[in-house]
Amino acid sequence: MQQSDIKNKNNSADISSAEKSTENSASLELRNVCRGFGDEWSREEVISDFSLSINPGELTVLVGPSGCGKTTLVNMLAGFDKPDTGQVLLNEKLITGPGMDRMVVFQETALMPWLTAYQNVVFGPKIRNDLPGRELKKKADYLFEKVGLVEFKDKYPIQLSGGMQRRAELARAMINDPLVMIMDEPFRGLDAMSRELMQEFFVRLFEENRRTNIFVTSEIDEAIFLADRLIVLSNRPTSVRKIIDIKLPRPRELNVLSSTEAYKYKRDAMELLHEEALKNFKRSTPKADS
Amino acid sequence: MTQKNPTVNIKEAPTGLALKIYNWKKSLKTLTPYLMLVGISLWLGTYYLFVEGWELPRFNKLPGPVEVITEWINPDPDWGISMFSPIYYEHIMISCRRIMIAFTIATCLGVPLGLFMGWSKTFRDYTFPILEVLRPIPILAWVPLAILMFSGFETPVIYLATLASLFVTTLNTLLGVESIDKEYFRAAKCLGSKPHHVFLHIVVPGSLPFIFTGLQISIGVAWFSLVAAEMVSGEFGLGYMIMDSYMNITYVTMVIGMLTLGFVGWVSSALVRLAGNRMMQWRVRALALEGR
Numbered sequence: 001m002q003q004s005d006i007k008n009k010n011n012s013a014d015i016s017s018a019e020k021s022t023e024n025s026a027s028l029e030l031r032n033v034c035r036g037f038g039d040e041w042s043r044e045e046v047i048s049d050f051s052l053s054i055n056p057g058e059l060t061v062l063v064g065p066s067g068c069g070k071t072t073l074v075n076m077l078a079g080f081d082k083p084d085t086g087q088v089l090l091n092e093k094l095i096t097g098p099g100m101d102r103m104v105v106f107q108e109t110a111l112m113p114w115l116t117a118y119q120n121v122v123f124g125p126k127i128r129n130d131l132p133g134r135e136l137k138k139k140a141d142y143l144f145e146k147v148g149l150v151e152f153k154d155k156y157p158i159q160l161s162g163g164m165q166r167r168a169e170l171a172r173a174m175i176n177d178p179l180v181m182i183m184d185e186p187f188r189g190l191d192a193m194s195r196e197l198m199q200e201f202f203v204r205l206f207e208e209n210r211r212t213n214i215f216v217t218s219e220i221d222e223a224i225f226l227a228d229r230l231i232v233l234s235n236r237p238t239s240v241r242k243i244i245d246i247k248l249p250r251p252r253e254l255n256v257l258s259s260t261e262a263y264k265y266k267r268d269a270m271e272l273l274h275e276e277a278l279k280n281f282k283r284s285t286p287k288a289d290s
Numbered sequence: 291m292t293q294k295n296p297t298v299n300i301k302e303a304p305t306g307l308a309l310k311i312y313n314w315k316k317s318l319k320t321l322t323p324y325l326m327l328v329g330i331s332l333w334l335g336t337y338y339l340f341v342e343g344w345e346l347p348r349f350n351k352l353p354g355p356v357e358v359i360t361e362w363i364n365p366d367p368d369w370g371i372s373m374f375s376p377i378y379y380e381h382i383m384i385s386c387r388r389i390m391i392a393f394t395i396a397t398c399l400g401v402p403l404g405l406f407m408g409w410s411k412t413f414r415d416y417t418f419p420i421l422e423v424l425r426p427i428p429i430l431a432w433v434p435l436a437i438l439m440f441s442g443f444e445t446p447v448i449y450l451a452t453l454a455s456l457f458v459t460t461l462n463t464l465l466g467v468e469s470i471d472k473e474y475f476r477a478a479k480c481l482g483s484k485p486h487h488v489f490l491h492i493v494v495p496g497s498l499p500f501i502f503t504g505l506q507i508s509i510g511v512a513w514f515s516l517v518a519a520e521m522v523s524g525e526f527g528l529g530y531m532i533m534d535s536y537m538n539i540t541y542v543t544m545v546i547g548m549l550t551l552g553f554v555g556w557v558s559s560a561l562v563r564l565a566g567n568r569m570m571q572w573r574v575r576a577l578a579l580e581g582r
Contacts, residue, residue: 112474
């Protein structure tokens with residue numbers, strides 16, 4: 001019993017040191033990026049001349065009105081999509097496609113339903129065959145403990161609750177030791193309670209190893225609670241409306257949101273978002289009095 | 291000391307036969323088996339009344355259920371065929387063998403074909419128009435061609451059944467690949483998958499539910515076209531038995547053939563479903579959670 005305890009400690013020490021070595025977080029940069037969709041005669045620029053640099057080791061939150069092209073940005077950062085003009089750079093190097101240095105956590109769960117939670121988590125290292133079996137198991141077990149899903153290892157995703165699915169998905173991304181985590185509205189669709197729990201869980205996770213993180217959301221509270229830097233996006237064509245540095249103390253707890261500071265950030269951001277949303281609303285609704 | 295508390299009497303989960311008996315007993319407590327029995331007896335009763343009871347016009351020429359069942363279990367059949375005559379089983383076995391061959395060929399060809407069509411756009415562009423032109427041609431229209439191409443009785447019949455189920459399997463597999471959520475492909479790529487990994491770990495398992503739905507339809511279609519083919523050309527098999535009894539005005543035997551066909555067809559698609567559930571435990575659980 002004791003022996004195994006010691007062993008466990010050793011294991012986690014090994015792994016956390018391994019994690020620290022990957023702490024050399026990366027910077028991301030978008031340089032004059034343009035991306036539009038549609039044919040020549042019906043072309044709509046979703047993103048035009050968009051520039052933004054994302055600092056290493058920071059949690060950058062992108063917030064914007066719905067339909068403003070957040071997902072298009074995510075797709076380009078992840079490498080699923082390429083800009084028409086301009087460049088997307090990771091550590092000054094051009095991004096040409098998806099890679100395991102950037103892990104994406106998707107809107108709705110993207111766990112393979114035909115694999116158990118464990119099989120899902122080890123999917124990446126297993127197909128790349130870049131970790132010996134014993135080490136992989138050790139790492140996976142450590143991550144399962146971390147996300148609190150040890151008893152659910154052998155369940156299929158459908159048997160897990162929404163929050164558990166998201167945690168399994170986080171583990172599936174973290175096992176690859178990515179330089180950057182890209183989260184595209186990852187907590188959408190969760191009920192309010194599990195959403196809050198996930199936010200707290202996620203913020204702790206981030207504060208532990210401060211990996212470069214891009215988090216896309218349309219929830220302003222979530223944005224302020226998580227962010228080091230809050231990027232408020234404008235309507236289409238998307239540009240940076242304002243960058244707000246969130247200087248709330250870390251480690252954060254949810255009650256930080258009731259501070260006057262947080263309230264001020266929220267009011268600022270809300271004002272901008274409201275303006276942008278209104279523009280979109282006016283554009284899309286026919287004039288009522290005509 | 292060791293007082294037994296009936297509410298926390300946790301039993302070990304039954305396995306194997308014990309589990310089957312447990313599930314069977316449980317199902318007896320639901321309405322399902324009784325409703326099924328009522329349904330069958332209602333159908334038999336109507337059949338009896340229409341044909342033998344009231345002798346309604348149009349129905350009075352048909353053999354009634356009493357006549358059919360007595361003949362079926364008659365050790366010395368009046369019209370030549372009952373469950374005691376070896377020829378009856380020969381017809382069944384020959385049809386089953388043909389179905390097995392046709393279904394196996396169609397599955398071995400159709401599933402990979404559909405998977406590749408769904409996976410590779412180029413391959414799909416090559417093949418899709420051909421599939422779509424050939425698919426609507428009724429299987430009976432292929433009969434002359436089959437007879438021209440193959441000699442004897444056996445090969446044309448198998449060929450026709452294969453052809454019919456091949457189209458169904460291919461199309462369903464293709465739809466299965468298309469039904470896979472794009473996020474899974476993205477996730478796999480993000481995790482470092484090469485194209486062959488995507489094929490093995492996403493395309494194949496992701497399309498399995500559709501493949502098995504397709505296989506259930508395809509085995510039905512195989513029976514359908516097999517019987518049609520046996521009626522046109524053949525010297526054994528259930529289709530032949532039905533047609534032959536019609537020609538010889540032994541209508542009772544004809545109905546026995548029809549009912550046998552229905553029963554064998556039902557068993558065969560149940561087997562396909564069973565195989566599907568074996569291969570898709572994740573889906574069985576998903577459906578169980580939805581209460582199905």
